[in-house]
Structures are given as C-alpha cells and as structure tokens.
Amino acid sequence: MTADRRADRAALLVAPAAAVMVLLFIYPFLHGLVLSFRPAAGGALASYATFFTNRSLWPTIFTTLRLALPATIANVAFALPVAYHMRRRSRYQKVVITILVIPMTLGTVLIAEGMLTYLGPKGWLSQTLQLLHLASGPVRLTHNYTGVLLSLIVSGFPFVFLLMLSYVSGIDPVLGQAAATLGATPWRQFRYIYLPLLLPGLAMAFCLAFVQAFSVFPSAVLLGAPAGPTRVISIAAYEAAFEQFDDSLASCVAMIMGAVQLIVVSAVLGLRRALYRGPVTGGKR
Amino acid sequence: MNYFPQGRMQGDFASLRLERVTRRFGGPGRPPALDGVSLTVQRGEFVALLGPSGCGKSTALNCIAGLIALSSGAIWLDDERLDALPPERRGFGMVFQSYALFPHMTVQNNVQFGLVMRGVPAAERQRRTARALALVQLEGHEDKLPGQLSGGQQQRVAIARAIVVEPRLVLMDEPLSNLDARLRLEMRAEIRRIHRELGRTTIYVTHDQDEALSLADRIVVMQDGTVQQIGSPEEVYAQPANLHVARFMGFRNLLELDVDAVAGGEVTLRGAWGALRGTARQSIDGPRAIAAIRPDEIAIGPAGGNAIAGEVEGVEYYGRDCLVEIRAAGGLRLFARAPGRLERGATVHAAVAPERVLVYPASRP
Incomplete structure (x- = not known):
C-alpha cells in the first residue's frame, strides 16, 4: 500500500468528528439562519427590523460588548504577566497553576453562587470592609454590572492563562539569555523578544476568550441586573425563544450575536496578520 | 564614549580570573557540575574549554556570562567582581550553540540589537553593523529573517551580533557543533581569522579536540566539573597530565600492565609478550600501571626495539592509512596506524619510542 493511500484511510478517522460538527453545529446553524428570515408575520427581514428598532433589543449588543471587551482585555492583561513569570519550571509552579486553573472546573453557576454569598451586600467582603471602616455602607458587587464583569474575569482567566502559558513556554528561553548578554534588562528582554513573539498567541487567546465572554448568560442572570445594565444579547435571545415563543426572532438574535463575534474576531485576526508569525526558536536545536 | 552609565561595559582589562568557581544543581547529594574551577585568562587570549559532554565546560561558560549563578567562588575582571552582576551588565558577547537568533528580527536588527540596547546613535549603529556583517561576509543579507538563512549563515549572524x-x-558555546563537517572546517578558519583581526579575548567551549587544538592559544581540559590540565595545544596533545586527558586527546591504547622497574622517569612494563619501556607522567608506585600510546605513534615493522609483538587481527582502511588491530600474547589488544594494508594473521612488531609511551598509575589497586 502506498503512503498516500494510507494517509487517505487515516483521513477517514476525521469522519465521526466531522459528522458531529455537521449534525450539531452546521445543520442547526443553517436551520437558524433560514428561520431568522421566516418570521411569523411580515417580510423576510421582519425579525431583523424588529431587533434593530426595538429599544429592548438592539442595545443588548452594546451591553454585551461593554461586558465582554473589558473582561477579555483584563483577562489577557492579567494572564500575560502571570504566564510570563511562570515560564520557568519551579517547585511551586504546579501548585500555582492548579490554584489558578481551579475556577475553570467549577462552572459559571457555582462561581456565581459563591460570589453571591461572599461578595454580596451581607457577604464577608462587604462586612470586613465596613468593619475596617473602609466602606460606609454595604458594598454592592452583585446584581449589577460589576458582579457580571467580575464573574467573567474569574471564569475566563484560567482559560486565557493556560493558553498564554503554552505560548510563553514555547519560546526558547535561550533567546532571552542572548538578549541579556547583549545588554537587555529583564524588561527589555520581555519588550523586544518575548512580547513580539507572543503577540500572535495573544491575539488568538483574545479571540477565544472574547467569544466565550460574549455569549455570557448564567452569570448575567444570577449576578447581574438582567432587566437593565446586564441585559446581554443572550438574554434577549432566551426571552424571544422561551417567553415569546418567537423562534424567528430568537434565531435572528442568535445570528446577530454570531455576526458581532465574527466582526470582532476578524478585526483582531486582521491585526494579527500584520505581526511576525514564524518560528519562536532561534536557529537549530 | 560610555553608552552604559550603570556599569563598565566596555574598556580594556588585563585578566579575567575564576577563583574556585563551584556550581551545584539539585540537592547536596549530587556531585557539583562545576567543582572549584580556577583559571586566569589574559587579555587577547583564545582559550578553549575542552571536555566530554557533562564535564562542566558549558556550565563554566554560562557562569562567566552570568546566565548561571555561582554556588560559591568568585569571578574577577581585574579588580571588578563580576559574579554578582547580571548578564546585561557584564558587556560580554556570547555565541550560542543553537545560535539563538531572534526569529522575528531581520539580520540587520539582530546584529544591531546590542548597539540599540547601549543607546548607540543610529548612524554609528548602521556603520558598525555594516562593518560586522562585512567581517563575517554577509553583506546583502541585511533584510532577511534568520529562518531564510542556511545554518552556516545563521552562525555568522550570531558571531556578528x-x-x-x-x-x-x-x-x-560549541558554536560549530550544529554544522556539517565541511562547513565546520570553513567556520573554524573564519573564527580564527576574526580572532586574529580583532584580537578579542575569547573563551571557546568545545568537545572536539581538533577544534581546540587548531583554534586555541591555551586549552583547559575538563572532566567531572574539575580542571584536569591547562596548557598550550602542544603540551596538552603531547604530554597529557593524566589518564582522563590522555584518553580525551586520542591515546586510544590504554594498556594496564605489570610494573617491572621504575628508574627515575623511565618505567619498564611487562606482559606475556615481553617488556616495554615508557616514560612516567605521574609518580608510579603501585604494581600495575597504564601505558598510553597513540595509534599514530606506533611504527609497524618486522622487528623493533621497544616493541610489542603480535598478530594482525583486523584492518580498517581509511584512505590515507589503515587502522590495524594487533593481538599480542596474553590477549593484549592494541591499535596502530599503518601506511599500507597488512595481511590478517601476519606477525608484526608494534614499535614505539619510550618517550611516547606515557605511563600513568593504574586508577584501581
């Protein structure tokens, strides 16, 4: 058997995964797309017209962006220096990584419950701050914008951190050493060597984290003010589908949600194209 | 002009001194990677640290560069103590085994990186970078990325940088070990030429004795984290201080024999095949000793003075000469270089001048 044939046969192994993608992702997506153009009443674009004229619908795009963008930026901004400092293997590295990654295993609902208990107006944080006279009244970190933003940061950070850690540890440490022997201080080693090599990965991590944050739902309901400041786009879709039973409008909201994500991701990946994306080692190994 | 106000990055010096430099990795139970190494390097010298892998030569170099901290000991550049300075304040240039070129920077930016860090003005930077690239014969490649260069070219960029x-x-640090044999010879000549032209003090780590012999003014042979011998290439090649060095310098025949007589520096050794006279390199007081003989210092003939008689057991053809395996009485085996082919089974005499039979005490009693 030729090597080509064998490769063809191996390609068949992708078939089950591809089938799942088609059945669970591509088909529902196309179904939703068609549905969004088939409203119960009016022309093909009636659902879209409703969305962009209704004051309880179109602003959800910006409400969601106002949560997802800062949360993503904060996560990337926190994860980069932490991952950079963890790039060298050490005894405590594993412990720290485990602690940092635990929130990922908890799930958003559990995080929300925890935050409600600890960070709520009667939680220990609020009580401690009042006891120390650092706050005059109950500290409100839940049932508002801050609560949702915090929960997005807590649940999104481990993911971004793990991604960044793999990018950082992929960079040959001898490059930093070479820069050091040439007179670069640790900050300049980061600025001129590590950062440029990390930027493409940073862009990828940003995109993945943003898409996750933009589809926020449970924490926006549990920790936020779902009627007002944290009425995110997924809540609008949920209400259309399960309270108004308007499948077309719900699909339309979902499509718009996807489009916004796509626009942001394309913009970031467009910027990424301008960056160096080659190997991250300096010569032969 | 001093571009680096926070440290004396430039300027001349008389000597670099390593004082009992020690470095341990891992727990205290493990032997140190570098164990009390002392060494003085004079300005303008080309010194090779030579030894098998794991002997501590790269650790020593990294200690000098500041990339590995010392466990104890000190490094001095004249009266300036270096070992507490971070690498970026030492002002040394380092060439790495893996080249360590910055993959996202052009050749130009790689080479001028150190000048940028020193705040050298753009015009001077341009001029010096062009001169360095001319020195390594890489004009016209300024705008390429390292990934677009061959291994030899990458190595030149690393040297220029x-x-x-x-x-x-x-x-x-083993700058040539990633190159193929032909390129390695070429770059060796190149490094020698650059050192001759610039006269920069150079410490060169290698496991290749030919490289060390052909490049260095002085060779430091290392083993198990300690210095075994420091000497000129001629001294190290002809008069290895101990068995480690002899083994490393191509003394392929290490024959453990009975000591018959010791008279001053001359030692007579005995085997089932007869007696062999040699020269003691260390004091011989045990009943057994090891005779170290280089295969190319043996003359094969029908009869000889200071010789071991034996039978030709195998011949490896090398073009210029042959490597002959000789089996003497009592099972003794030795290798010799012979200009022509020899018949297997032929009886020959492997003759060596007594001063080229170096005798060392047997390591175990």
Whole structure:
C-alpha cells in the first residue's frame, strides 16, 4: 500500500468528528439562519427590523460588548504577566497553576453562587470592609454590572492563562539569555523578544476568550441586573425563544450575536496578520 | 564614549580570573557540575574549554556570562567582581550553540540589537553593523529573517551580533557543533581569522579536540566539573597530565600492565609478550600501571626495539592509512596506524619510542 493511500484511510478517522460538527453545529446553524428570515408575520427581514428598532433589543449588543471587551482585555492583561513569570519550571509552579486553573472546573453557576454569598451586600467582603471602616455602607458587587464583569474575569482567566502559558513556554528561553548578554534588562528582554513573539498567541487567546465572554448568560442572570445594565444579547435571545415563543426572532438574535463575534474576531485576526508569525526558536536545536 | 552609565561595559582589562568557581544543581547529594574551577585568562587570549559532554565546560561558560549563578567562588575582571552582576551588565558577547537568533528580527536588527540596547546613535549603529556583517561576509543579507538563512549563515549572524558591540570578552558555546563537517572546517578558519583581526579575548567551549587544538592559544581540559590540565595545544596533545586527558586527546591504547622497574622517569612494563619501556607522567608506585600510546605513534615493522609483538587481527582502511588491530600474547589488544594494508594473521612488531609511551598509575589497586 502506498503512503498516500494510507494517509487517505487515516483521513477517514476525521469522519465521526466531522459528522458531529455537521449534525450539531452546521445543520442547526443553517436551520437558524433560514428561520431568522421566516418570521411569523411580515417580510423576510421582519425579525431583523424588529431587533434593530426595538429599544429592548438592539442595545443588548452594546451591553454585551461593554461586558465582554473589558473582561477579555483584563483577562489577557492579567494572564500575560502571570504566564510570563511562570515560564520557568519551579517547585511551586504546579501548585500555582492548579490554584489558578481551579475556577475553570467549577462552572459559571457555582462561581456565581459563591460570589453571591461572599461578595454580596451581607457577604464577608462587604462586612470586613465596613468593619475596617473602609466602606460606609454595604458594598454592592452583585446584581449589577460589576458582579457580571467580575464573574467573567474569574471564569475566563484560567482559560486565557493556560493558553498564554503554552505560548510563553514555547519560546526558547535561550533567546532571552542572548538578549541579556547583549545588554537587555529583564524588561527589555520581555519588550523586544518575548512580547513580539507572543503577540500572535495573544491575539488568538483574545479571540477565544472574547467569544466565550460574549455569549455570557448564567452569570448575567444570577449576578447581574438582567432587566437593565446586564441585559446581554443572550438574554434577549432566551426571552424571544422561551417567553415569546418567537423562534424567528430568537434565531435572528442568535445570528446577530454570531455576526458581532465574527466582526470582532476578524478585526483582531486582521491585526494579527500584520505581526511576525514564524518560528519562536532561534536557529537549530 | 560610555553608552552604559550603570556599569563598565566596555574598556580594556588585563585578566579575567575564576577563583574556585563551584556550581551545584539539585540537592547536596549530587556531585557539583562545576567543582572549584580556577583559571586566569589574559587579555587577547583564545582559550578553549575542552571536555566530554557533562564535564562542566558549558556550565563554566554560562557562569562567566552570568546566565548561571555561582554556588560559591568568585569571578574577577581585574579588580571588578563580576559574579554578582547580571548578564546585561557584564558587556560580554556570547555565541550560542543553537545560535539563538531572534526569529522575528531581520539580520540587520539582530546584529544591531546590542548597539540599540547601549543607546548607540543610529548612524554609528548602521556603520558598525555594516562593518560586522562585512567581517563575517554577509553583506546583502541585511533584510532577511534568520529562518531564510542556511545554518552556516545563521552562525555568522550570531558571531556578528556578538562582536559588533566590541565586547570585552567573547564567549562561544560549541558554536560549530550544529554544522556539517565541511562547513565546520570553513567556520573554524573564519573564527580564527576574526580572532586574529580583532584580537578579542575569547573563551571557546568545545568537545572536539581538533577544534581546540587548531583554534586555541591555551586549552583547559575538563572532566567531572574539575580542571584536569591547562596548557598550550602542544603540551596538552603531547604530554597529557593524566589518564582522563590522555584518553580525551586520542591515546586510544590504554594498556594496564605489570610494573617491572621504575628508574627515575623511565618505567619498564611487562606482559606475556615481553617488556616495554615508557616514560612516567605521574609518580608510579603501585604494581600495575597504564601505558598510553597513540595509534599514530606506533611504527609497524618486522622487528623493533621497544616493541610489542603480535598478530594482525583486523584492518580498517581509511584512505590515507589503515587502522590495524594487533593481538599480542596474553590477549593484549592494541591499535596502530599503518601506511599500507597488512595481511590478517601476519606477525608484526608494534614499535614505539619510550618517550611516547606515557605511563600513568593504574586508577584501581
């Protein structure tokens, strides 16, 4: 058997995964797309017209962006220096990584419950701050914008951190050493060597984290003010589908949600194209 | 002009001194990677640290560069204590085994990186980078990325990048070990030429004795984290201080024999095949000793004075000569270089001048 044939046969192994993608992702997506153009009443674009004229619908795009963008930026901004400092293997590295990654295993609902208990107006944080006279009244970190933003940061950070850690540890440490022997201080080693090599990965991590944050739902309901400041786009879709039973409008909201994500991701990946994306080692190994 | 106000990055010095430099990795139970190494390097010298892998030579170089901290000991550049300074304050140029070129920077930016870090003005940077690239014969490649260059070219960029800052000391860590045999010879000549032209003090780490012999003014042979011998290439080649060095310098025949007589420096050794006279390199007081003989210092003939008689057991043809395996009475085996082919089974005499039979005490009693 030729090597080509064998490769063809191996390609068949992708078939089950591809089938799942088609059945669970591509088909529902196309179904939703068609549905969004088939409203119960009016022309093909009636659902879209409703969305962009209704004051309880179109602003959800910006409400969601106002949560997802800062949360993503904060996560990337926190994860980069932490991952950079963890790039060298050490005894405590594993412990720290485990602690940092635990929130990922908890799930958003559990995080929300925890935050409600600890960070709520009667939680220990609020009580401690009042006891120390650092706050005059109950500290409100839940049932508002801050609560949702915090929960997005807590649940999104481990993911971004793990991604960044793999990018950082992929960079040959001898490059930093070479820069050091040439007179670069640790900050300049980061600025001129590590950062440029990390930027493409940073862009990828940003995109993945943003898409996750933009589809926020449970924490926006549990920790936020779902009627007002944290009425995110997924809540609008949920209400259309399960309270108004308007499948077309719900699909339309979902499509718009996807489009916004796509626009942001394309913009970031467009910027990424301008960056160096080659190997991250300096010569032969 | 001093571009580096926070430290004496440039300028001349008389000598670099390593004082009992020790470095341990891992727990206290493990033997140190570097164990009390002392060494003085004079300005302008080309010193090779030579030894098998794991002997501590790269650790020593990294200690000098500041990339590995010392466990104890000190490093001095004249009266300036270096070992507490971070690498970026030492002002040394280093060439890494893996080249360590910055993959996202052009050749130009790689080479001028050290000048940028020193705040050298753009016009001077341009001029010095061009000069360094001319020195390594890489004009016209300024705008390429390292990934677009061949291994030899990458190595030249690495050398240019290290010397463009006019470092007080050039450190090279097995710079040629990733190149193929032909390119290695070419680059060796290149490194020698650059050292001759610039006269920069250079410490060169290698496991290749030919490289060390052909490049260095002085060779430091290392083993198990300690210095075994420091000497000129001629001394190290002809008069290895101990068995470790002899083994490493191509004394392929290490024959453990009975000591018959010791008279001054001359030792007579005995085997089932007869007696062999040699020269003691260390004091011989045990009943057994090891005779170290280089295969190319043996003359094969029908009869000889100071010789071991034996039978030809195998011949490996090498073009210029043959490597002959000789089996003497009592099972003794030795290798010799012979200009022509020899018949297997022929009886020959492997003759060596007594001063070329170096005798060392047997390590175990």
